[in-house]
Amino acid sequence: MYKMLTLETEPAFRQLMQDEMYIRVANFFISQKSDVTLREIKRNLPDQKNIERKMESWIDMGVVSRCNGRYQLNGEILSKDEQNHIQNICDESFNHYLSDFKKSIFSLNVSMKDQSFYLTHALFNLLSKQMAKLSYIEDVESLNDITHLPFYLQKLSGIKTTFMSYESLNGLGECKSLSSYFFEQRYHLNTESSNFIELNNKIGDVNKVYFMTYIDRKLRRIDKGRHVSSTSPDIFLEALEILNYLMIENDSYRVSLTVIEKDIEQMVLEILKPVIDRMRQHLAKEFGVYELLVCLDNLKRYELMIESDSLTGYYRVKA
Numbered sequence: 001m002y003k004m005l006t007l008e009t010e011p012a013f014r015q016l017m018q019d020e021m022y023i024r025v026a027n028f029f030i031s032q033k034s035d036v037t038l039r040e041i042k043r044n045l046p047d048q049k050n051i052e053r054k055m056e057s058w059i060d061m062g063v064v065s066r067c068n069g070r071y072q073l074n075g076e077i078l079s080k081d082e083q084n085h086i087q088n089i090c091d092e093s094f095n096h097y098l099s100d101f102k103k104s105i106f107s108l109n110v111s112m113k114d115q116s117f118y119l120t121h122a123l124f125n126l127l128s129k130q131m132a133k134l135s136y137i138e139d140v141e142s143l144n145d146i147t148h149l150p151f152y153l154q155k156l157s158g159i160k161t162t163f164m165s166y167e168s169l170n171g172l173g174e175c176k177s178l179s180s181y182f183f184e185q186r187y188h189l190n191t192e193s194s195n196f197i198e199l200n201n202k203i204g205d206v207n208k209v210y211f212m213t214y215i216d217r218k219l220r221r222i223d224k225g226r227h228v229s230s231t232s233p234d235i236f237l238e239a240l241e242i243l244n245y246l247m248i249e250n251d252s253y254r255v256s257l258t259v260i261e262k263d264i265e266q267m268v269l270e271i272l273k274p275v276i277d278r279m280r281q282h283l284a285k286e287f288g289v290y291e292l293l294v295c296l297d298n299l300k301r302y303e304l305m306i307e308s309d310s311l312t313g314y315y316r317v318k319a
Contacts, residue, residue: 002027002077002136003143005169005289007128009154011187012061017169021048022058026136029064029073036071063134075134076288083138083290086283090294093278098302104271105304108264116305117258117313120166122268123295124153126276132288149296150311151289154179158212161219161314164260168309175199176310178243182208195242203239211236219255223316228253245312258313 004026006013016022028044029036042051055071058064065072078086094101105115137143150166156179157163165177173190175181181199184191191200203211214236221228228237230248237253240246247256279291299305 001139002030003139004075005135005137005147006133007131007152007289008133014172015189016061016063021054024048026073029071030077030136035067037069038071041071073136075136076132076286077136078138078288078290080138080140083140083142086290087142087294089279089282090291090298093275093282094298094302096278097275101271101275102302102304105268108267110264112306114258116308117166117311118264118268119272119299119305120150120296120311121164121260121265121313122272123292124151124166125269126272127287127292127295130286132286135288135290137290146293146297148309149293149300150309151292151296154183156182156212158216160216161212163312163314165310165312171309176243177312198242199239202235202242215240222253222255258311260313260315
């Protein structure tokens with residue numbers, strides 16, 4: 001059985017990763033190792049209803065293509081052996097630079113939480129620009145071990161603030177970021193998590209633009225070192241505390257997520273780039289989601305990242 005993974009954030013793609021019907025059809029495509037007709041799909045999957053209508057919607061999404069009455073699955077396909085090959089190249093590339101890599105990373109003198117965010121953020125920026133849109137990966141134990149890592153980026157922007165939240169696929173429904181909360185408010189895919197319920201009770205169906213405009217102003221005050229009291233009721237700031245974006249010290253709110261500094265962001269990119277370039281040379285293929293996951297797994301095994309399924313940073317509000 002193969003899993004479909006993607007970095008696409010549109011609701012249709014998020015739903016597709018959990019769509020049992022699509023997964024069955026995709027696996028039929030993979031098993032045939034060639035394009036197929038609609039008749040062949042119906043004959044081999046007779047219990048799947050409305051298959052013609054579904055195929056049309058998948059063609060519109062670009063996950064399936066059709067030519068002369070024959071259908072083909074779009075995206076890269078990785079078997080267990082191919083996963084092992086990528087893992088070996090990733091291991092070799094990190095090991096080749098490991099001593100200097102660790103020395104450079106530790107010289108940044110940031111917390112492990114911030115270090116974890118910067119490394120994840122840099123990997124995403126280095127790999128995602130030329131990444132396969134869809135990956136079908138054979139579901140083996142090693143894949144289950146790494147899909148809990150935070151690799152799925154969701155952005156949430158105000159006028160002067162942009163939150164960058166990396167989450168695991170397993171944690172998307174847990175509403176561990178503002179992006180996930182507003183997504184669930186609109187599409188109602190997973191509304192039973194404790195975080196969603198607590199946030200919904202606190203701020204409800206708040207207008208996102210109004211919320212972000214208000215938060216922009218409050219974060220600007222905090223960035224300037226001004227006192228923002230935690231003793232006065234403020235449901236928006238209390239929502240940020242629920243998400244651990246803010247913490248309370250001496251009755252004042254303080255930022256507790258990563259404030260993204262441009263100079264550190266660039267340095268981490270430069271530290272990681274030789275490793276990624278070496279991987280690219282040896283793989284000689286377009287990168288996909290799996291390469292991002294195995295890189296994150298290597299960083300975790302080298303104890304360069306904290307154990308977390310959610311990491312959020314934001315670009316500092318300018319005065």
